[in-house]
């Protein structure tokens with residue numbers, strides 16, 4: 319039972335909770351307290367120290383928008399942003415209720431009356447922008463993985479093909495997202511022409527930019543992992559005469575999964591960084607646009623709001639990586655990540 | 656369970672007697688003739704083996720011994736079909752070997768179990784691939800379990816390779832190979848990475864299994880005692896490049912063999928000395944060149 323819980327905690331990447339479990343089950347308390355101290359105590363001390371340094375340093379910097387905000391001001395803006403979101407949702411609900419009521423009345427008078435159902439178009443709040451960014455990065459990342467993993471596997475299997483496209487990979491890999499963006503925008507406007515678009519163009523632009531930048535780590539890691547699989551494992555497959563699909567799905571991919579996952583983690587991290595930059599530059603909806611809008615806005619609260627957004631961006635990036643690690647632990651055989 | 660596996664064994668024995676009768680007409684059940692191989696390397700072609708000729712009878716246990724790097728694995732890989740000989744070829748049971756296959760199951764030096772599968776699943780992967788048309792689910796299950804119990808791994812078969820010892824992994828590797836019902840079992844230094852005690856245990860297991868199944872086996876080793884203890888014939892290879900077979904020593908010791916009793920046996924020690932003389936007097940270590 320205890321070991322099961324510990325196992326789950328380690329799977330979930332919260333191994334700092336393990337000493338708590340051990341402590342509750344009455345294991346050597348001294349050892350557990352020392353584990354707790356290094357697992358939770360030290361990080362907390364570092365965090366508090368950081369907050370003090372930030373608060374001290376912030377009060378020394380005078381900007382055109384007033385003092386650089388300290389932790390307290392930033393936290394207050396965070397609460398503000400949450401409040402704005404809640405008011406906006408309340409307004410939205412009220413709008414739909416009114417609309418419903420109006421339509422109901424119309425139908426009572428005349429069952430054949432034409433009723434109008436309009437979408438609520440209110441202010442886009444911070445929380446909405448978070449969702450937009452998350453969906454965009456997820457879309458771009460999934461597309462990138464769906465392209466990169468198969469190509470990586472093929473490259474890993476064929477040295478010649480890898481040699482052939484390796485220069486292309488080396489050239490495109492270091493290109494900044496900001497350089498891709500104009501091209502992507504032009505191509506998307508030229509190619510994606512429909513009367514009834516399912517997705518916003520801006521969404522597609524951002525997602526493709528994420529894809530283009532997060533393709534490479536996964537592709538390179540997959541190719542490397544597949545090409546360096548233990549030859550004996552491949553030979554096992556040859557001796558039992560697996561056909562090539564079984565050879566790939568039963569041996570090559572499972573064997574490479576740990577390294578592929580490392581690539582996926584790097585890709586998602588890059589994708590998240592790239593997305594924020596792309597949103598700022600292209601004014602595409604998302605957290606990047608929020609930051610840019612606040613910067614343009616230039617009110618006395620703006621800096622604190624931007625700082626809160628920066629912290630949120632960091633925290634979300636950290637959570638995304640953490641989710642990937644948890645996936646990696648569950649899906650791949652290498653449990654020591 | 657035993658019912659199903661009896662049926663399988665019977666089928667196997669029928670096949671075996673058939674093969675044996677064939678083997679009487681043709682004493683070379685497995686034959687390597689004029690095998691040579693050249694590897695293309697960056698420094699140009701490298702001739703690893705030259706003119707290897709070897710005849711092996713059905714049910715014989717052969718070990719190949721030689722200094723490291725002389726080409727033992729290459730010989731085994733050619734028989735397995737994993738490498739192609741540049742000239743010459745291998746004939747097994749009147750058929751030329753041209754690709755790998757389960758009739759020539761290989762036990763690799765470092766077990767080569769798939770780490771994401773349990774011991775059972777590792778054997779299952781092979782059994783499923785080979786017998787998918789001939790066995791139903793229940794038969795497969797009992798066949799897998801039977802082979803794992805042959806190597807004394809039935810107690811830990813649902814563990815992952817990382818959770819069992821090196822010796823146990825090698826046992827599973829042997830079970831996987833046996834489960835393929837090979838005509839020839841090929842083992843490439845199967846116990847090379849194990850400590851002496853574990854190695855002795857595994858050698859006893861192999862002798863036990865060999866007494867029961869009477870497989871044709873080619874085993875590579877660099878351990879003289881192991882070679883003498885297990886084999887019917889010891890094939891001694893000269894040093895590379897262009898290595899070939901230097902000498903073949905028939906080991907005429909009755910079975911079952913007991914390592915403790917043999918330790919003081921005159922013939923056993925003569926055989927041992929003979930192999931040692933070949934390795935250290937006639938073939939110098941590569942490093943002494």
Ligand SMILES: Nc1ncnc2c1ncn2[C@@H]1O[C@H](COP(=O)(O)OP(=O)(O)O)[C@@H](O)[C@H]1O
Nearest residue numbers: 694696703722723724725726727728729730895
């Ligand atoms: N695929 C290969 N390409 C080039 N040279 C090889 C290859 N495989 C083996 N060799 C060479 O052939 C010789 C024999 O190797 P091997 O059969 O592995 O030796 P052993 O198993 O006796 O230690 C060695 O010199 C080795 O470097």
Ligand SMILES: [Mg+2]
Nearest residue numbers: 727728729843
């Ligand atoms: Mg070898």
